[in-house]
Amino acid sequence: MNQSPSSASEGLSDALPGSPATPQLVPLNPGGGGKATPPSKNSKKSQRLERGSEEYRQRRERNNMAVKKSRLKSKQKAQDTMQRVNQLKEENERLEAKIKLLTKELSVLKDLFLEHAHNLSDNVQPESSTPGQESAG
Amino acid sequence: MNQSPSSASEGLSDALPGSPATPQLVPLNPGGGGKATPPSKNSKKSQRLERGSEEYRQRRERNNMAVKKSRLKSKQKAQDTMQRVNQLKEENERLEAKIKLLTKELSVLKDLFLEHAHNLSDNVQPESSTPGQESAG
DNA sequence: TTATATTGCGCAATGA
DNA sequence: CTCATTGCGCAATATA
Numbered sequence: 001m002n003q004s005p006s007s008a009s010e011g012l013s014d015a016l017p018g019s020p021a022t023p024q025l026v027p028l029n030p031g032g033g034g035k036a037t038p039p040s041k042n043s044k045k046s047q048r049l050e051r052g053s054e055e056y057r058q059r060r061e062r063n064n065m066a067v068k069k070s071r072l073k074s075k076q077k078a079q080d081t082m083q084r085v086n087q088l089k090e091e092n093e094r095l096e097a098k099i100k101l102l103t104k105e106l107s108v109l110k111d112l113f114l115e116h117a118h119n120l121s122d123n124v125q126p127e128s129s130t131p132g133q134e135s136a137g
Numbered sequence: 138m139n140q141s142p143s144s145a146s147e148g149l150s151d152a153l154p155g156s157p158a159t160p161q162l163v164p165l166n167p168g169g170g171g172k173a174t175p176p177s178k179n180s181k182k183s184q185r186l187e188r189g190s191e192e193y194r195q196r197r198e199r200n201n202m203a204v205k206k207s208r209l210k211s212k213q214k215a216q217d218t219m220q221r222v223n224q225l226k227e228e229n230e231r232l233e234a235k236i237k238l239l240t241k242e243l244s245v246l247k248d249l250f251l252e253h254a255h256n257l258s259d260n261v262q263p264e265s266s267t268p269g270q271e272s273a274g
Numbered sequence: 275t276t277a278t279a280t281t282g283c284g285c286a287a288t289g290a
Numbered sequence: 291c292t293c294a295t296t297g298c299g300c301a302a303t304a305t306a
Contacts, residue, residue: 065293066293067294070296081215085222088229099236102240103239113249200299200301201300206279
């Protein structure tokens with residue numbers, strides 16, 4: 001993991017907010033076949049803001065912050081999800097262990113019952129020697 | 138793997154789904170105002186490639202593909218993680234249900250034992266719960 | 275060294 | 291309208 005030092009080289013945007021808009025970019029197909037050129041300027045305040053505009057920069061900055069925030073949130077959520085996986089895994093193991101224990105206890109009791117039943121059918125009266133004592137938690 | 142159309146869309150006005158009219162923007166870099174790219178021109182094989190270079194574009198395109206691939210992978214992983222969470226949740230419920238069942242069974246058996254013990258101490262020989270079952274004679 | 279994989283970031287379209 | 295999400299490209303960096 002690493003953090004970019006201070007490279008603020010964003011995607012070819014130009015000028016700082018304060019310098020005259022002098023985009024060093026020029027369309028290669030001025031009037032060729034492409035007429036899908038965006039609303040360009042000199043349109044009313046429809047939508048596209050000029051790249052050097054004050055409002056434009058303000059909007060961009062806000063959006064950039066929103067983007068950052070959103071991505072941070074997304075990452076945190078992902079991390080939480082992974083944490084939950086581990087948590088659930090642990091609980092899973094715990095539950096399985098408990099099941100194992102209960103199953104064993106049940107088995108023991110059933111065996112006792114069976115033994116008793118056999119004794120009955122054999123007409124035998126076993127002396128209650130040492131009864132299995134167990135404690136429940 | 139998705140193959141993006143080899144559009145040389147820079148980071149400026151692009152991403153117009155439906156409007157393939159990509160105004161090919163090219164950096165005007167005559168050597169006058171470019172300050173964001175100090176690749177120490179004139180150097181031989183420096184590290185920075187020129188923006189109009191063939192190799193540059195090739196490199197960029199490859200990287201773009203790699204980026205797409207990586208992000209796709211990341212998303213898939215996140216999805217898998219969420220799926221795992223749900224899966225584990227279900228299994229946990231299942232296990233808890235089983236524990237509940239086993240606990241109940243155990244409780245019943247223990248009650249039976251207790252009853253039996255009481256009967257013994259009362260010197261009684263119960264015949265279970267089946268009233269009206271007497272041997273006539 | 276080169277090639278690919280990750281990551282942070284900005285832009286723009288779109289969703290809410 | 292504003293803010294949140296999302297896809298995408300760029301560049302720095304990490305990994306092979």
